Amino acid sequence: MTRITIDPITRIEGHLRIDCEIDNGHVTKAWASGQMWRGVEQILRGRDPRDAWTITQRICGVCTTVHAIASVRAVENALNLEIPLNAQYIRNMIVAAHAIHDHIVHFYHLSALDWVDIVSALRADPAKASALAEGLSAWPRNSRHEFAAVQERLQRFVGGGQLGVFANGYWGHPAMKLAPEVNLLAAAHYLQALEIQRKANKIVGALGSKTPHIQNLAVGGVTNPIALDSQSVLSMERLLMIKAHIDELAAFVNQVYLVDVCAIGAFYADWTAHGKGVVDYLCVPDMPLDTRGETFAMPGGYIPGGDVAAYHPIRGFHDPYFREGVAESVKHAWYQGDGKPLHPYRGETVPNYTDFVDNGRYSWVKAPTFYGKPAQVGPLAAVLCGVAAGHAPTVRHFNRVVETVGALAKQKIPLAALHSTIGRHAARAVRCAVMVENLTHNWQLLVDNLAKGDLTTCNKPSFPAGEITGVGFHEAPRGVLSHWVVIRDGKIANYQAVVPTTWNAAPRNDNDEPGPYESALVNTPVANPEQPLEVLRTVHSFDPCLACAIHLVDKRDGRVLGIGRS
Ligand code: NFE
Ligand code: MG
Secondary structure (H helix, E strand, O other): OEEEEEOOOOOOEOOEEEEEEEEOOEEEEEEEEEOOOOOOHHHHOOOOHHHHHHHHHHHOOOOHHHHHHHHHHHHHHHHOOOOOHHHHHHHHHHHHHHHHHHHHHHHHHHHHHHOOOOHHHHHOOHHHHHHHHHHHOOOOOOOHHHHHHHHHHHHHHHHOOOOHHHOOOOOOOOOOOOOHHHHHHHHHHHHHHHHHHHHHHHHHHHHHOOOOOOOOEEOOEEOOOEOOOOOOOEOHHHHHHHHHHHHHHHHHHHHHHHHHHHHHHHHOHHHHHOOOOOOOEEEOOEEEOOOOOOOEEEOOEEEHHHOHHHOEEOOOOOOHHHHOOEEEEOOOEOEOOOOOOEOHHHOOOOEOOOOOOOOOOOEOOOEEEEOOEOOEOOHHHHHHHHHHOOOHHHHHHHHHHHHHHHHHHOOOOOHHHHOOHHHHHHHHHHHHHHHHHHHHHHHHHHHHHHHOOOOOOEOOOOOOOOEEEEEEEEEEOOEEEEEEEEEEOOEEEEEEEEOHHHHHOOOOOOOOOOOHHHHHHOOOEOOOOOOOHHHHHHHHOOOOEHHHHOOOOOEEOOEEOOOOOO
């Protein structure tokens, strides 16, 4: 038996340590440990609930908008406050554009290099690579000339000994299986993706005033001034610029990202047998389309035991099924408290560091549970719930992926293949294509509503005396994000964020059940423990963000040291 520690895991956000026991070329036991301590939740106590979103947004510099959205929704939920249609559409467009950005960057820049051997691309024949790419997609930037230029650029990096971001990859690893032409194609799209991801951020910036960290929210709506014929506010000209970016993103996602995921999935079809882990899936409905948040463009719910027939929907922001199901355990995390898991309204975050103890406490990440069990969250959960709910856009893109992969791999791809490392990548691409449709749809809804003369963007909140509670949720790029607020006499009395990476990177829970990363790693093959590429494949497939997962505060001498500290 060999024990390996990978610390830090790179090409993620934050500080993640993964330990594995390896026997006979396979992982037999795994630990996921959040290694960074920083904070936000206690900072919020005693503050005005209208300020919470701008503070909680600083939980993360990657999924920036999502904490802002979840936070205003939590306060609005506590107040039973309706949101004007324009505000819902603008918020939906921001989160859709953000999600598209996040998924493109995750696939190409954070995880593709686990599958794509950049050095091998130097041996490719650009003409053959172009013929292969053009057989798969109508994307105009798949020409022989484009690929030859990319190869030349890579050659200059390698020839100059300046591999830059491509340094220290596991090039030539036995688990790297792609032909040089496929590696070249992927390398070309890696570079193109750097250009296209900016377009998504421009949409976030145009609507949110700035990115990362939007500035246009308010409890009750948004603060965008709208005048269709003015140059200085949200005008028709600006909306048409946004539409041009949307169309470019749609072309890239449908003609490049989704196709590349299918191709890589087909060449690595054996990876549908690895990385299964926790198959209880949780996702929340999102893209509210009415003022009360009761109708959603995207469904959400719970799938126990990987059985889509057992899907239980979550119907909206007020559904007690979600509100009453969430709790967090700290038995194996560096916090005080050994009792039963706590509901977030009663959540505590008092540190208790012990160093890494295999069977004791070993992570700053808490262990969230849904009705007492760990749950996997993220695009895979969202796609499975979409399929279970018969959500037409999800089913359409999902079928497209299954058919394309099936044709390339010359085998029928069952739904069960999704419970895997490759399945998480495929589902993320499906969700991204669905998000492009949401973005387009909400753009049209906004323009149509403005054309009716409705320029309302915000409803003023007012806070009652006494105690109220609220939960705000959002299906963020990495999965279910929920913010929980207790407000007493108009001030925040308690605040907890239960975050996607907290669900997936959780340590063992109160019943010593491993979290989703830990379970998914078991049985992962490892050809060479000195170069644990396969472990990275499975961990990266979840798209870890540790800044999100850990967010408590260190109060010493009355000083708050939390934000930005690591
Ligand atoms: Ni910091 Fe995040 C997302 C949230 S979390 S990236 O998506 O919320 O895991
Ligand atoms: Mg938390």
